[in-house]
Amino acid sequence: MCRHSWPGIACGFALFILVFIYDKLSGASICVLGKAEPSLLLFIVPGLAGGLLLRCGSLHKPLYGALLALPVCFLLLYVGEMPARPVLQEMAWLFSAVFWCAIGTLLSLFINRLRRHLRVQRRTHAR
Template identity: 40%
Template sequence: MRSERGWAGVICCFVLFIVVCLFLLLNMKGAFRASGHPELGLLFFVVPGAVASFMSSQQRVLLPLLGAILATPVCLIVMRVWIFSDRSFWQELAWMCSAVFWCALGALCFLFISGLFVARRGRQ
């Protein structure tokens, strides 16, 4: 049961990471650029990390991080092959590394908030 739930966290993060990446590439192209803050879309990558951390029973940070790292090459291939970008490969790689960071931060935020609820429940 534990290993199945762990893989569920990795798979959940993998799928959600790709969905968020495609959503940002297809629907928000230029929306953040027009606002003057082109990298605000990276904040959406907090969601896959938090959801995958919720799905994982143990290693609530490492499993979402593993899912994000596994999804990164898939997103890079999609960005280079099907979506024509005006950025270089190295800029896209840096953007994807930032997305992995924000995904791990989402997992850490979920772990922090759930720890607060557990500590509060323990005091009562």
């Protein structure tokens, strides 16, 4: 059981908001209908960083941070100018960003497991 999970949650929260602000300020999320948005791949970073901060493998801790950041990002979206897309489409975009954050967390779990496996292999071959 991971007792100190707040670094993963805080990292996921802060990085999710930073990637959201970068994406909206850079205009990378403005898309033509039917075209893919590669800017969503940036949301892998908050999940990856949050997952790597945790020692124990936990998928849900960095996702808590991303889910806590959703209302903040939604408010940031409407503080400035009105978005070009409808509200439901913006909500779908934000939830797909959470999906990519989960992919980043899964990637961090894989990296942690691989590092642990390689460490065990070195110990057994050193004897």
